[in-house]
Amino acid sequence: MNRVLVLDAAWQPDRIVSFERAVTLLWDGKAVAASDEIVTTMRSPSVSVDVPAVILLGQVAKWAFKRDMPVCTRSGVLARDQHVCQFVIGDVACHRPASTIDHLLPQSRGGAGLSWSNLVGACAPHNSAKADHTLEEMAKSHGWSLKREPFEPRRSIRLLNRVPAHVIPESWLPFLAAQAGR
């Protein structure tokens, strides 16, 4: 994947850039390596530059201080839930891939259509088992619960929506986990 994760000066994920852009930032002294993992070496006739998987900007990006409201999308919900079904049945957390989106309060019962707090990733069997029941009903009748309360994600998770989850490099994960946990 021709991409490098850029951290701002507060070590928060800022954006994802191409190898070429990363080299420019390094070459101009605007960023330094933040990871030992070298993902490629860019060569020109006169110079070669090792490109790290993660680079760190020298100053805090402006948007880091802004709070904007992320728009809820189906792909955003799946990314927030790491593409794994969010239901727990009794004491057993489901580990199947979330191939569907479940409305905790079904739209047929007045639930919001696109809402970070009303949507969770769900496997197909659990989505069809829940059908148009509310989570409260499933909790009473079958002991269902959620792995965590659905939340409005921060910007780093939305940035990741542009990168398929299965190609996110392992060297990015410590930074992304730190961000998601705040």
Ligand SMILES: [Zn+2]
């Ligand atoms: Zn499931």
